[in-house]
Every structure is written in structure tokens, then in C-alpha cells.
Amino acid sequence: MHKKPFLTWLLAVGVTASAVAQKAPEKVKIKTKRKAKTEAAATPAAATDAVAAAPTAAVDLAGQYGPTITQEDLRKHLTILASDAYEGRETGEKGQKMAAEYLSKQFRELGLTGPVQGSDDPYLQHFTMERSTWANGGTLKVGGQTYKWLTDFYGMGTTPFQTETAVQPVFAGYGIEQEGYSDYTGLDVKGKDLMILLGEPTGTDGKAILGKDGAGSKWGNDFRAKLAMATEKGARSVFFVDFNPNSNFEKLAGRMTQYISRPSISFKDAKPGTRRASAFFVSPAVGYKLLGSNAAAVTKYTAAVNKASKPVASPFKPAKFMVTAPKKVEDFTTENVLGYMEGTDKKDEVVVLSAHYDHIGIIGGEVHNGADDDGSGTVTLLEMAQAFQKAKAEGHGPRRSILFLAVTGEEKGLLGSEYYTDHPIFPLATTVADLNTDMIGRTDKDHEGKGDYVYVIGSDKLSSELHEIVLNSNEKYVKMDLDFRFNDPEDPNRFYYRSDHYNFAKHKIPVAFFFNGVHDDYHGAGDEVEKIEFPKMEKRARLVFYSAWEVVNRDQRLVVDSNKK
Numbered sequence: 001m002h003k004k005p006f007l008t009w010l011l012a013v014g015v016t017a018s019a020v021a022q023k024a025p026e027k028v029k030i031k032t033k034r035k036a037k038t039e040a041a042a043t044p045a046a047a048t049d050a051v052a053a054a055p056t057a058a059v060d061l062a063g064q065y066g067p068t069i070t071q072e073d074l075r076k077h078l079t080i081l082a083s084d085a086y087e088g089r090e091t092g093e094k095g096q097k098m099a100a101e102y103l104s105k106q107f108r109e110l111g112l113t114g115p116v117q118g119s120d121d122p123y124l125q126h127f128t129m130e131r132s133t134w135a136n137g138g139t140l141k142v143g144g145q146t147y148k149w150l151t152d153f154y155g156m157g158t159t160p161f162q163t164e165t166a167v168q169p170v171f172a173g174y175g176i177e178q179e180g181y182s183d184y185t186g187l188d189v190k191g192k193d194l195m196i197l198l199g200e201p202t203g204t205d206g207k208a209i210l211g212k213d214g215a216g217s218k219w220g221n222d223f224r225a226k227l228a229m230a231t232e233k234g235a236r237s238v239f240f241v242d243f244n245p246n247s248n249f250e251k252l253a254g255r256m257t258q259y260i261s262r263p264s265i266s267f268k269d270a271k272p273g274t275r276r277a278s279a280f281f282v283s284p285a286v287g288y289k290l291l292g293s294n295a296a297a298v299t300k301y302t303a304a305v306n307k308a309s310k311p312v313a314s315p316f317k318p319a320k321f322m323v324t325a326p327k328k329v330e331d332f333t334t335e336n337v338l339g340y341m342e343g344t345d346k347k348d349e350v351v352v353l354s355a356h357y358d359h360i361g362i363i364g365g366e367v368h369n370g371a372d373d374d375g376s377g378t379v380t381l382l383e384m385a386q387a388f389q390k391a392k393a394e395g396h397g398p399r400r401s402i403l404f405l406a407v408t409g410e411e412k413g414l415l416g417s418e419y420y421t422d423h424p425i426f427p428l429a430t431t432v433a434d435l436n437t438d439m440i441g442r443t444d445k446d447h448e449g450k451g452d453y454v455y456v457i458g459s460d461k462l463s464s465e466l467h468e469i470v471l472n473s474n475e476k477y478v479k480m481d482l483d484f485r486f487n488d489p490e491d492p493n494r495f496y497y498r499s500d501h502y503n504f505a506k507h508k509i510p511v512a513f514f515f516n517g518v519h520d521d522y523h524g525a526g527d528e529v530e531k532i533e534f535p536k537m538e539k540r541a542r543l544v545f546y547s548a549w550e551v552v553n554r555d556q557r558l559v560v561d562s563n564k565k
Contacts, residue, residue, distance in 0.1 A: 090361025444517030
């Protein structure tokens with residue numbers, strides 16, 4: 001799952017059967033010669049009529065093939081993909097290439113079709129990316145002083161400052177815009193560089209005034225929400241500053257160095273207007289200089305915002321400064337892995353089953369194997385492919401076609417799924433749904449000591465029918481606790497936006513995202529196979545399969561009847 005890169009920012013109706021294979025036969029009237037003179041002769045015939053007219057119970061095919069998804073098979077695949085030999089499956093690196101080869105081989109051996117035309121391997125969708133690494137020598141000069149890279153400021157993502165550039169920043173408060181609160185009112189920030197405060201306003205009781213019950217909002221929890229808004233407004237870059245007295249920029253910068261120093265990845269040929277605004281972070285000392293102000297004035301300003309519970313005019317006159325933040329850039333190729341199963345009478349409609357197979361590689365000499373994130377989803381994809389293929393081999397193939405889609409670059413910003421939806425092998429107009437599996441092998445703190453569960457995210461956002469399918473599949477087959485809390489539009493974690501289903505949802509394609517929540521080993525070196533809870537993972541994987549079975553075999557295509565944020 002896509003990491004918040006800055007500290008903590010960082011599934012009853014029976015399953016509809018195939019119309020061909022599962023529909024109960026209509027009553028057939030059988031003509032029988034009877035001897036009218038004897039009652040005895042009529043009785044057996046009447047009995048025969050009754051038997052012939054009785055409907056045959058529909059075979060529960062989903063229930064027959066779901067159990068072929070087993071802990072043993074999940075463990076077998078995961079032990080390979082999440083081993084040290086795969087070096088953490090970093091996008092574009094050796095381990096990711098090994099994983100792509102393993103997955104394409106599995107799809108081929110299962111008998112799936114490689115649908116990518118013009119590729120050297122029809123199971124691989126290659127595309128070119130840019131890998132960039134921060135170079136030494138970044139400086140920021142303001143007020144006659146020169147500040148140093150990784151000591152006084154640092155950046156993430158792209159840079160518009162390969163050479164020394166003069167910047168006249170625009171102060172945009174907390175960088176928040178939502179109903180009833182906007183820091184952008186009256187500001188023209190297109191093409192400009194912004195200064196934005198980290199955090200969010202609080203009331204006199206110290207609780208956040210935005211979000212629910214004082215728990216805070218996405219704006220205070222995730223700088224990326226602010227960066228996305230700045231990008232939407234057309235800003236070139238954002239310089240974030242945290243004036244909270246409890247923050248320790250020097251310590252934070254030290255902790256972030258190993259992440260900042262790692263390559264970042266972006267599309268080489270980005271569509272015009274799609275590049276994100278660049279993000280930089282400055283120390284409080286630099287922040288005061290950039291605002292042309294001091295601690296007392298900043299405290300007075302934030303107190304005024306807190307008291308008013310809305311933006312207020314600022315007294316700041318930001319200072320012009322010079323900045324250099326160069327990056328070394330190189331091209332490389334990466335690939336999504338695709339396995340296709342053609343449907344029967346509704347084969348022109350496609351259901352996507354997705355998971356990302358990349359992870360974050362080697363950091364500080366430690367291999368981050370990502371057994372849960374997202375080795376668990378990746379091997380679930382393989383097991384679902386095996387189950388559907390077994391059904392097809394026994395004459396029960398899906399009515400709709402299925403695309404088993406293992407994407408790369410999720411950890412770098414959902415890049416593989418973005419590339420697929422921008423360059424679809426099958427038209428998005430005929431893509432019925434995406435069921436995405438990202439982290440289903442562990443337990444989060446909120447469910448420790450409780451029964452089996454899984455978070456389902458996004459199933460109600462676009463199609464009420466998909467939501468009901470997940471609910472009914474769970475009730476009929478696995479009976480887990482389905483936790484929908486992250487469907488809340490004000491979820492400060494913004495999980496709905498943080499895995500590959502979102503790139504389908506953007507195109508109004510119904511989605512459901514299956515997830516176990518985060519844990520202490522999330523994006524850590526401890527996310528290993530030994531910690532995977534395979535009994536829970538098996539049930540969750542089967543739930544995705546049962547839900548998919550209904551989507552691919554139902555009579556009518558899913559309706560898109562809602563548009564929740």
C-alpha cells in the first residue's frame with residue numbers, strides 16, 4: 001500500500017450462477033402412455049410426472065471452487081515472492097523484474113492468455129519511467145544567509161529548481177480548502193510557489209475544528225492532501241513549515257535522510273498539467289525568514305485563526321529567496337503483469353482483479369520484503385486465477401471476462417494502475433469493476449483479540465449493487481466482520497485514495513478494496529512471511545473470490561448509481 005512518506009502521514013443472496021451452467025431447468029411436461037382401465041398403471045406414471053416436473057436444485061459453484069484457495073498454496077507463493085532473493089521488489093530493480101517473471105510464468109502455466117499486443121512477453125505491459133535522485137549541493141538563500149540541504153530544508157518528489165532560481169513565495173495559511181473553510185480565497189497561485197503551515201487550526205479546547213469530534217481531518221494528518229490541493233490550484237511548489245514547539249526539525253530531517261536519499265519515480269512523458277507540485281520542508285528558523293516574521297507574530301496569527309475558526313488575514317510579507325535543489329535523472333522501464341480469461345456469453349465485459357506486486361526494496365541495508373504489503377494481495381490474485389481456471393476447465397467458465405492485473409509502482413504513487421487506466425488493454429467503457437486486494441495477511445491494533453475481519457473500502461462509493469454483493473457473499477460463505485469505517489469521506493487516513501482501485505474509481509468504474517489495516521511492521525523490515533496469519537488470509541482471499549464470482553456471472557452489469565466522495 002502506498003505509504004504516507006512523512007512520519008505517520010506516511011464484501012442472504014445466493015451467488016448468481018452462470019445462465020448456461022447453473023440455471024434450474026424449466027418444467028417439462030412428459031407425455032406418457034397410460035392404461036386407463038387400471039388405477040395401478042396410472043400411479044407410477046403420475047409419480048414419474050411429479051419427479052420430472054420437480055426443479056433441480058442449483059449447484060453452488062462458487063462454494064465449490066472457493067475452497068480451492070488454500071493456506072498452503074498462499075504460503076507456497078508468498079514464501080517465494082517475499083523472500084530476500086527478491087530484494088523487496090523495488091520498482092524498476094532486480095527483485096521487481098524477478099517477481100514480474102514469476103507472475104507471468106504462473107499466469108502462463110495456469111492457462112491464462114497474455115493480452116498485451118506488441119510486447120516481447122504478452123503477459124507484460126512495459127512502460128518507461130524516470131528515476132530521480134537528489135544531488136548534493138542544494139542551498140536556500142534568504143536574508144543574507146545560506147541554508148543547507150538535509151540540515152535546514154529538504155524535498156520530496158520532483159524539483160523545479162535544478163539550477164538556482166529566484167522565488168517570491170505566496171503565503172496560503174494552512175493550505176486548506178473545503179466547504180466553509182478556504183485559505184485560497186482571493187489568492188491567485190497558478191505557477192507560483194507557496195508557503196503553507198503544517199497541521200490544522202484548533203479550537204480553544206485544543207481540539208481540531210475540522211473533521212469529526214475533534215479528531216482532526218485529512219488536512220492535519222497528511223501533507224499530501226494539501227499538496228494535492230496546491231497542485232489543483234496550479235502551484236509550482238509548496239514550502240511546508242511546522243512551527244509546533246514540539247516538533248524537532250533537525251531530528252526529523254535525520255530520520256528522513258535515508259528515505260529522501262532514495263530514488264523517486266515519475267512518468268517520463270507526463271501528460272500536460274498532471275505533474276504534482278513539488279514539496280519542500282523547511283526548519284522553523286528558515287520558515288520565519290521566509291515569512292519575514294518571528295515566533296511571536298506567527299503565534300498571534302495561528303491564535304487568531306483558532307479563535308475565528310476560519311482563515312484570517314495574515315500580517316506576513318514573505319521574503320524573496322534563491323533556491324537550488326538539483327536531481328540526477330535517468331530513464332528505466334518497469335511492467336505490469338496481466339493474465340486474461342475470456343468469458344462466455346458476456347465476454348466483451350471485463351472484470352479486473354488487481355493487486356500491486358512491488359514493494360520498497362532495500363533501505364539502510366535491510367531487505368523490506370513486504371509479505372503483507374502487498375505480497376498477500378499478489379498471491380491472492382494467483383489463487384483466484386487458479387480457482388477460476390479450474391472452474392473453466394470443468395465447464396464452468398465465467399460469463400464475463402476477467403483480467404488478473406498485478407501492477408507495479410504502487411508504492412511510488414499508484415503509478416502502474418495509473419498507467420494501465422491511461423493505456424487500457426481493454427476499454428474502460430466495458431470494464432465492469434475492479435476488486436483490489438492490498439494487505440490481507442495481518443491484524444491491526446483495532447482488531448487484536450477480536451474475531452476475523454476485513455476492511456472493505458469504496459464498495460458503496462459508485463455502485464450499491466457491488467456493496468450488496470460483498471455483504472451477501474460474506475454472509476453466505478465466510479461470515480467475517482466487515483469493517484466499513486474507512487468509507488467515511490472524512491477519514492483522515494484517506495485509505496480510499498491510497499491503493500490501485502482508486503485509478504479505476506476516477507473513471508467511474510465500481511471498486512471494492514480489501515484491506516487488513518496497518519500494523520507495526522507496515523513498510524518496515526519486519527513485514528515477513530513468518531508473521532502472516534494464513535487462516536485469516538485464506539478467508540479474506542475467498543471473500544474476494546466469492547464477490548468476484550457474483551460480479552462476473554450475474555445477469556446484469558453492475559449499475560453505477562452513486563457518486564460518493
